[in-house]
Amino acid sequence: MKRIDKTSSLIPQVERGTLIKIFVDGIEIEAYKGETVATALLSAGITTFRLSHKHKKPRGLYCGMGICYECLVTINGIHAQRACITPVEEGMQIETCKELEL
């Protein structure tokens, strides 16, 4: 999972937002302002965002637009936040695979 560096007519060049640091399960990773939590996690190679309730199976991004609730993570201590529509912020603490009852 990498950020796109190739440019083309379909995907013209962009200048990303400022580089910030966030923490995922205690480990520092880099992200650009304007990215979502899901983007930052995927870029760092993290694809399991939570475990399913019943069978504890890995789940991650699915719909990408806030309607399936598969991408839930804990953000700054608040459970069950949708990673796909939450923008990253400097110093954000993200926890994956937590108990996620709302």
Next chain:
Amino acid sequence: MIETYELAVIGAGPAGMEAAISASENGVKTVIVDNYPQVGGQYFMQLPKTFQADKNTQTEFKGKKLESQLNSLPVTKIQNTLTWAVFKEDNDQNWLVGLYGKDTPKYIRAQNLILANGAYDTPIAFPGWTLPGVITCGAALILLKSQRIKPGTRALVTGTGPLILSVNAHLIAAGVEVVSVCESNQILPKGFRYAPTMLKHWPRIKEGANYLRTIFRGKTPYKMGWSIKEAIGQDHVEKAVITKVDKSGKPISGTQKTFEVDLVVTGYSLTPNTGLARMIGCALDYQPQKGGWIPVRDHNMESSLPGVFIVGDGAAIGGAENAQLEGKIAGTAVAVKTGHLNANIAENFIQQVKPNLRSQQQFGILYGDLFTPQSGLISLATDQTILCRCEEVTFGEIKQAVLMGARTIGEVKMITRTGMGNCQGRMCEHSVNNAVVEALSSELVTHQSIGHYSVRPPLHPIPESYLAEAHIEVD
């Protein structure tokens, strides 16, 4: 104090923006509410505000134009905000709209509603579809076009409709290898019948042709009458098995092929997002070629409930241009209803846009005829395959419920808990409906008779504490 508007538009994609613009231009006191930080919806998807592009694509350019038109009008914009409920007030003709967002009012009141909630990829279940690395076309396009990341390195794209071609082209542009694009429908030779309609939609065809060219140039195999059969992996997809499917969508045994991939993108056409319409009780009708359960509307886009209009792909799948026209028509109708516009002038306007609308509708018919996900695709799932992702209910458990006597989707829900999770059934309704038909194929049951999930507030899960507070305020 709860602010009262003559019109609340929910959703700021192509349809919602046009609706708000038309209404406001005619002097209607309008508010538009949207879930995302930026207007435009999926079609006019924007880059994050903090990203700078030196060039805009043509679609981005059109979206920006529409946005500045909206900004030039006295429309109240409430962004980054979930609409979690709409209530009819007891003693009142108004609608009370429940909102949830940072720094946004908890409620607004509106005399009229225009729902423009867009659509999502129709979820099709197959073994392994809950694995990380299996994502929808919508997700892939957001990651590629707006977030600018590659969702994988080697991909299989599977589904039906033009979106899978767009996803393929964007994946290749980003440097992702695509092993195959599987289109579940046999669109040829049926497609030739539509040549005259297609010629009238030249810009769209050109866009499609460009995407097809990417397929040929990239030598990606585009396989018609094929679908994914299974995604395999431990914690992430590692392999994808594809299969030939018959006309009804059922897999044909002995045709399987396996690819090593780390990404599967699925998009079996689109389903209108009708949650709010269901919540307030708009009449729905089952029309698979228009996206499944869709609201009944008159020529002004008004639903079975007076003062509630539904437009764009959130009402029936028809594409962005159709959505924009519908938005204009509904916005104009509200202007008449609220006494800001003379009915004759409005009628003139309707006559003007009619030819274009009809042409869009013809395209919609073509689209529906070629790209409706076949009901037999339910046979991709095995008894162990999860159909309801939230409550982890399998195809086998649904068959069991049918054996116990369940004949409607509501009864299946009561027995198995399908559709009771966070997504309110959006991810499983299509599969469960087809599963019941499949399980009972010998008896008399139809997609229509099985029915649809009903939706109760909150439309999206929101914190209890917020709800508790919100309720006190209503009382």
